[in-house]
Amino acid sequence: MPLNENEFRPKIVAFCCNWCSYAGADLAGSSRLSYPADVKIIKVPCSCRVNPMFILRAFEKGADGVILCGCHPGDCHYSTGNYYARRRMTLLFSMLDYLGIEKGRTRVEWVSAAEGVKFSQTMNEFVEKIRSLGENVRLGDLRCKN
Amino acid sequence: MQELVNRAKELLANGTVQRVLGWKAGDMAYNPEPSYFETEADLSDFVYDAFCGANLSKYMIEASKKEGKTLVFLKPCDSYSFNQLLKEHRVDREKAYIIGVGCKGKLDIETIRKQGVKGIEEISGASMDDACDTLKIKTIYGDKEVSYQSAMLERCHVCKGKDHVVYDEVIGESRDTVDGERFSEVQRIESMTPEEKFLFFQKELSKCIRCNACRNVCPACSCRKCVFDSNKFDSAQKANVDSFEEKMFHIIRAFHVAGRCTDCGECSRVCPQGIPLHLFNRKFIKDINEFYGDYTAGEDIDAEAPLTHFEFTDREPNEERG
Amino acid sequence: MLKIAKTDLPALFQKIAETKDLYLPIRVADQVNFGVYTQDADVSLETLKTVKSPKDAFFPQSETLYTCNKTENKISITPEELQNKEFVVFGIKGCDVKGIEVLDKVFLSEPVDTFYKARRDHGILVALACNEPEESCFCKAFGIDCTDPKADVATWLVEDVLYWNPLTEKGSALTDAVKDLLSDADDSKVKEQQEKTKAIVEKLPYMNLSLEGWNGDVLTEKFDSPLWEELYQPCLACGTCTFVCPTCQCYDIKDYNTGNGVQRYRCWDSCMYSDFTMMAHGNNRNSQMQRFRQRFMHKLVYFPANNNGMYSCVGCGRCVEKCPASLNIVKVVKAFQKEGGDK
Secondary structure, three states: OOOOOOOOOOOEEEEEEOOOHHHHHHHHHHOOOOOOOOEEEEEEOOHHHOOHHHHHHHHHOOOOEEEEEEOOOOOEOOEOHHHHHHHHHHHHHHHHHHOOOOOOOEEEEEOOOOOHHHHHHHHHHHHHHHHHHOOOOOOOOHHHHO | OHHHHHHHHHHHHOOOOOEEEEEEOOOOOOOOEEEEEOOOOHHHHEOOEOOOOOOHHHHHHHHOOOOOOEEEEEOHHHHHHHHHHHHOOOOOHHHEEEEEEOOOOOEOHHHHHHOOOOOEEEEEOOEOOOOOOEEEEEEOOEEEEEEOHHHEOHHHHOOOOOOOOOOOEEEOOOOOOOOOOOOHHHHHHHOOOHHHHHHHHHHHHOOOOOOOHHHHHOOOOOOOOOOOOOOOOOOOOOOOOOHHHHHHHHHHHHHHOOOOOOOOOHHHHHOOOOOOOHHHHHHHHHHHHHHHOOOOOOOOOOOOOHHHOOOOOOOOOOOOOO | OEEEEHHHHHHHHHHHHHHOEEEEEEEEOOEEEEEEOOOOOOEOOOOOOOOOOHHHHOOOOEEEEEEEEEEOOEEEEEEOOOOOOOEEEEEEOHHHHHHHHHHHHHHOOOOOOHHHHHHHHHEEEEEEOOOOOOOOOOHHHHOOOOOOOOOOEEEEEEOOEEEEEEOOHHHHHHHHHOHHHOEEOOOHHHHHHHHHHHHHHHHOOOOOOOOOOOOOOOHHHHHOOOHHHHHOOOOOOOOHHHHHOOOOOOEEEEEEEOOOEEEEEEEEOOOOOOOOOOEOOEOOOOOHHHHHHHHHHHHHHHHHHHOOOOOOOOOOOHHHHHOOOOOOHHHHHHHHHHHHHHO
8 A cells, every 4th residue: 555644544443352353363464465554453352351441442542443353253262252242332332323423433343263354354444444534533532642 | 208207117116127218308398318217216307209309229238238127218210220239239138128109200409490490498399298280489589380390300201110110018109200202312312413413412521520420329330449430540530621531431331331220310310510411321221122122120130131141143233223 | 880781791701802711601501610701602690600610710620730742762741831811700709709719728828839829810800799699508607798799800780780890900900901891880789789689698598507616626526426427328429519619629630641641630539539539558538427527527627727717618509509419518517506406
């Protein structure tokens, strides 16, 4: 991707579960699939480790988009973690929508350890989406801007 | 009301209960406070009228740690909160003797003041024995009449029902007070554009003074140590003018009680800045009902709680809302 | 005495706002608080009590003290600038003016709080007398005359006229700046209104609250009273009373991590909170009874002990109106009276 000084480079935080999605990211890397460097991966033990506060905190500190990746439903290393995460994120995203935060700034994707291609595709799409939405102003803390 | 006092005296005298948890008459017509009564003589200050909006169920967490039984008076909506606490093992059913009290809708002094009433000396029409149609208010600036209906707390307009879900006995009559649609305000906001939504909440939350009254009064907020009080993370920011802190606090406050909030409306009642905090909780309730089937927290002690339960076929978070 | 028609007030506000920041009671989302004047602000001078007191203008709920920034290997420290521009607080009531006097005792005595002092030096108080005090008011108990506020400028809103009387040098300077809009007036209408208001004050239930027995010398007697154990029970441990209070002055200093630096700020704290004055060894008041007692002991005993008998309550009645559990300082004082009578 060409680098332009003035181009908006979004900050993306990706929470990836240790067992599937993080391994999926590894596979994407070792398969030489590219995805934008704007994505910063944070490894979590399970998608259900992600407290809604993690997501809000990421936005507060300047993230423009937050994506949560976990094992496919049914494949959770801990059997059911991602099912709980699914309900929580559904409610949280709906609440953010209700508060007037742009749809699309948050996302959940199920990426298995074998889906390097899906990982890279998902990240490319998500970064593209955030680019089109522009900078996150509604959920950021002004103090973190300087 | 006398019936309640008599019954309380009886139960104290025969040793069924060690203390009574009720409301004590204030020094004005509208400010009774939650109070413990330990003797028959104490009960001379007991009051139960339309200004006894305070939900006593949260006080039962502390009362459960005391020696012996506590007699507690619960309004129909309070009994949902008590039941929810019971489900979470925060109160001890064995330590409580519950008298369900009737409710004709509770009054909000702020709403009365908003109607231009000031310098209040006396209010009549707020007793449980009254017809509760009109409040006659004597003020230094002349006599005023306010319709009872118009002076009710928001929650009473959309009351869940006048049946107690947990009690040992029920005393007193209730009256249907519903004249509004519970989710209409939530729907109104949902239909706004993102910009309008954002401005609406920005304006409301800009008033927040982080006094934590909404959290401390909430019967569902029963953690011994709140994440917003913990100095181990930088979540304990106390007061802050930056609007983000307030948003995060209110989203997380509502999220932490999602699926457990009985919509008792105490948060909105106590907010010194009149922020409609129930709109956060009710949004979660509405979503839970729509996504995972109707659920009323506190209604059934054995029901599966929506956030500690799942279905294989649950919707995906990214799905557009239809 | 000068005057200006009520209809000309927007012009007056505009004129003041041209050169100075102007704080006055503004309605936002149905609640009136002091805020900065803008042309489309919904100014509400009729409101007797703003939810929060105007102490924010001098002692903001949250203010940055300095900022540390890290760029590569260097750390730069930027102190916050002190207030250096004049500003006007318009429509402050007599009780709240007295509240600022209480704050002065705390922040202007050694060591002087420079942030507060800078704001005090640059702030001009334009007080507005009360016409219709309410049942929760008890300013008279603290010797405050709500019909005759002592500030840089005292004003009275009678019928459709605002009467204006500068009382200090700062007040005269402000008067000169807006002279074109004011005209001479006699004070007969004001006197008349004052008498009317005073008659109302006499009728209000809390106004003649007796503070007998509360002074700086009763520390152990009051501190050890068994009454506290009873009184605190309904308290929810929220900070509403302390945050709406015009005299509560406790604060905390905290750091905010901005990601590439630290902002050190101070914000109001409340003695009702469990982490109030938290130290390495823990907290020195570890039950809600102790915290509840602290608030009233501070206002009615500790403060007078250190300030020649001056109470740190001004009887504005905000806590009376706002406490979620209907507790307040009046109930506490009355409970002790009753106890005294029973003995």
